Amino acid sequence: xxxxxxxxxxxxxxxxxxxxxxxxxxxxxxxxxxxxxxxxxxxxxxxxxxxxxxxxxxxxxxxxxxxxxxxxxxxxxxxxxxxxxxxxxxxxxxxxxxxxxxxxxxxxxxxxxxxxxxxxxxxxxxxxxxxxxxxxxxxxxxxxxx
Amino acid sequence: xxxxxxxxxxxxxxxxxxxxxxxxxxxxxxxxxxxxxxxxxxxxxxxxxxxxxxxxxxxxxxxxxxxxxxxxxxxxxxxxxxxxxxxxxxxxxxxxxxxxxxxxxxxxxxxxxxxxxxxxxxxxxxxxxxxxxxxxxxxxxxxxxxxxxxxxxxxxxxxxxxxxxxxxxxxxxxxxx
Numbered sequence: 495x496x497x498x499x500x501x502x503x504x505x506x507x508x509x510x511x512x513x514x515x516x517x518x519x520x521x522x523x524x525x526x527x528x529x530x531x532x533x534x535x536x537x538x539x540x541x542x543x544x545x546x547x548x549x550x551x552x553x554x555x556x557x558x559x560x561x562x563x564x565x566x567x568x569x570x571x572x573x574x575x576x577x578x579x580x581x582x583x584x585x586x587x588x589x590x591x592x593x594x595x596x597x598x599x600x601x602x603x604x605x606x607x608x609x610x611x612x613x614x615x616x617x618x619x620x621x622x623x624x625x626x627x628x629x630x631x632x633x634x635x636x637x638x639x640x
Numbered sequence: 641x642x643x644x645x646x647x648x649x650x651x652x653x654x655x656x657x658x659x660x661x662x663x664x665x666x667x668x669x670x671x672x673x674x675x676x677x678x679x680x681x682x683x684x685x686x687x688x689x690x691x692x693x694x695x696x697x698x699x700x701x702x703x704x705x706x707x708x709x710x711x712x713x714x715x716x717x718x719x720x721x722x723x724x725x726x727x728x729x730x731x732x733x734x735x736x737x738x739x740x741x742x743x744x745x746x747x748x749x750x751x752x753x754x755x756x757x758x759x760x761x762x763x764x765x766x767x768x769x770x771x772x773x774x775x776x777x778x779x780x781x782x783x784x785x786x787x788x789x790x791x792x793x794x795x796x797x798x799x800x801x802x803x804x805x806x807x808x809x810x811x812x813x814x815x816x817x
Contacts, residue, residue, distance in 0.1 A: 499811050505780055509758040510675055517668050520685070524663050524692045528656065531696060 604630060641665050642708045655699055662695060666709070669781075670716045676776045677720040679765055687723045691716045710790040713781075717773060717791055724769055763813035767806055774799055775806035 641661065648658035670691060675684040694715050702711055764772055773792065777783045778799075785796045792799065 499807065500779065503757050503760045505757075507757045508672075509761055510672075510679075510681075512671075512681060516685075517671070520671070520688070521663050521667055524667065524689070525660060527689070527693060528659050528696045531693070532656075 674720045687719050691719045706790050710787050713791045763810040771806040774802040778803050
């Protein structure tokens, strides 16, 4: 019934028209739009690549800091870290002023066996040692310690 | 052709080729489907372009759960309906709230009002958009009700009822003159 009514019309005869060459041009336009839509992708990829480089360099710096965390140690040792004992002072003096020890050795060398037998080092008082040096050595001379 | 397009869609690097095939196979059919909905060529041209942009952007999301052509028609239909609703303000609205934008001859440069079939088109243009859609898909596209259900998201029974109502209104419109 419904179809019978509609049979009077030819559905292939279309009163609606399109501009000449419309579909050919439209196909090209649509493909061009698809190309345009693809263009941002490489830009995004480039940004990602740049970011990955930045992240990589930052990671390398952080790892470097972790693996070598300490700065070169200062040569100056804080005085609070040194135990000031007699032994440490003696060691320090021997290291820093070896000439003093050499001077003492030269004095001993100058003593004869009799002198050595006659005296007891333990009995030497500081003033007696100074007197001995004053009496036996020319204080105006420079002694070579080599 | 649809099988070939589906094969290409399954290969990610072939999506451009698949799109080219979709354009060459369906652009004309989709244009006429849209044109019958929006009537004017310029509007149909805009809607067709938006339709293919959406197709291109969503090609990866097509899983083949529905037929390719019903998926394409659904996008085109939604775009056309969206366009009609956006332009509602510029349309004449009848007393019953239904669109009466059927003065094709004065509104569209690309309409031959002298043809007998022009009266049919004017009658179709007078239908509410849902009935117009159903009538066009059934009469011009010769689409099965099951496929129409996929396109419109409406049950087959409701579609049959809409088509019957549409034909009745067209008959009434034509018999008036």
